[in-house]
Amino acid sequence: MDNRIEKNETMVRVSINGREYSVPQGSTMVQAMWYTGHEVIHGVGCLGGVCGACATVYRIEGDFRLRNALACQTLVSEGMSFSMLDSYPIQRAHYDVAALKDPKEELFTYYPESATCRNCNACTEVCPQGIDVRDSVWRANFGDFKAVADMTFSCVMCGLCVSRCIAEMAPHEIALYARRSYGAKELPFPPNLRHRLNEIHSGTFSGDLKRLEALSPEELKKECEVRS
């Protein structure tokens, strides 16, 4: 995303950080900020919906509901007021995944608050990725880390779930812990990788690679020209 906006003469009224502006319809929230002269540094990262830097809170005029979104992915609309949530404070566990002995039990050492979920479902409702966050917390508590991995794989770590949690936990960090534990501790090591590593360590390819490296540029080009 950059500053190109679909040709559109229609303007919409928005309020950014409490100040009213008129911006072209078809702008994203971030484009609307650029259009109105804001220098956005905190709150911008990939501009492609995956880095989670641009968590934003907004309301639409006439609707009491408070909504959340990623600012690089959300188009402005008439009567929208929004503010970016540049960073939401979280407490992150200090652990080394390789040193975990019983990850399912240790979850309650690193994130004891995960067991205090009160089922309000606000985290699920706020998630811009559509993840069933509440259910993922319970699956983590029950030790079904595979399910957590499957359910939360699209998490961009924006932290909007934390902003709504009445038990004040960080569901996205808990999910990260569960996914990593599942990958490092539960899943068997991939056999095709093991096989290739054994070959590499016994020097199977080093002769051929050395030979290629030693060829003249012309010889090498010729050697690589044809798909084997």
Place this chain on the structure above:
Amino acid sequence: MADLVESFYANTPAFDDAPPPTLSPEDRSRLLSSFYPDYRPEGKATLKVGPNKGTVVPQELADVLEARSRLTSPRNLPENPDHDVDILILGGGGAGITAALFAAKEGRSVLLATKLRVGDSNTVMAEGGIQTALGEEDSPVVHFRDTFRGGHGANDPSLLSVLVAEGPEMVEWLVSRGILFDRDPQGGLSLRKGGGTSRPRLISAKDYTGLELIRVLKEDVVNAPVEILEFSPAVELIAGPDGSCAGAVLYDLDSRRYIYVKAKAVILATGGAGRLHLAGFATSNHFGATADGLTMAYRMGIPLVHPESFQFHPTGVLFPSEMAGMLITEAVRGAGARMYNRLGKRFVNELETRDVVASAIIRECAEGRGVKTPQGTFGVYLDLVSIDRETGEGTVEKRFPNIVKLMKRHHVDPTKKPILVYPTLHYQNGGVRIDAKTRTSVSHLLVAGEASGGLHGTNRLMGNSLLELFVFGRRAGMEAVELALHRPAFSWKESSLSHVDRFEKDLTAAFAAEERPMAPVLFPDYRRKES
């Protein structure tokens, strides 16, 4: 916006599945020289100053290489540095984080400084995967040959040999850190096809590969004994005794103060240049990709290799325009997605190398066979519907959930409708010249990742950049440890910015009274210019 999308798609032609024309090697080179931006004379400048003087590069790159420093004369260093560390790492993407993790393991003091937050980088956006030769019929040797052929034989064989040989070990490391790659029914890592390769060799984490890598490694680096400075991009390297590197000047984006760091070894891992929008192209890159590392290294007199070579990824989203430049991974073409022009005809084999496919799209649009958007721009259709038709309903949703999610948000369901695409500025093929230990012509300055050059030749194959980050990130981290251990003590008083003074003198001599822009530019400025 839903209406606009609907009216746009109302004019979609019927698609004809007749195979596209096959290309001879001569056809390929003619196509490239006629349409690929690297080989076109427009928008180029010949460098007048510095180690690559005489090289023709894109104008926008020349503007940041032949630029004035953000630090104005007289450039004196303060009495004492703000930080004094063993190893300074500039950049918090995949290469910087990997270097930091391996360097910190060895007990050296490590400071990692980055422009935005740790992890905000091109790495996090990588969709497709990591290329690593794990198949029965495959080997590091075949991987070498494919990459060398794809890079037009301009690759540095000594770097390439390291890449293919150490790749699997780095994948082992990633698996051990809990990265969840897609698995095959036997529990092995699933291998997918990419363009220009002779074997399926891509391992991926659905189409969230970069996100999965960064989520995990960011947690590790935050938990490692590494000091992290976010929102603090480097703006200048500091010279030490005998033309060595002795640290860097950072710019605190919040306090707007400069931070001076003395270091025994410096790793430049500042990434790419997409946000320079070469030749006006949209980009798939993150907000901070402005070639800062090239600017700083060039001023120190370090030669760049293939600075004229960039990757315009064939399939960036063109419509709806708020998504302009966003990448649709090549893996969709590996899985069977097809491309059609305005007439509904296929026009190139979708698994040619990226530069060939991009050139073919540019040709279609230049010769009147492009599809016009409401904005008045032109692109071609990339149809994922054929994947589901051939591999089974639900394949697209299962393998490319990110693309489906992002496009649906903007009212285009890629399981039902083709995506309108045009090449997007994606990767800097060249960069700072390094050797296999990531060393440069300036001692105690190492470079890893997209900022370095030579490995990919003049066209990178899909999945080799992620592999490069880990292989050469680790090498840089380990080499920095060695350098820091053995570097004789030197005083801050021996450090200076004299190389910047020298470079500016050369600039003045070459450009006379002509105003030069200032760089690193740090960010593109998208704010509305007229009031």
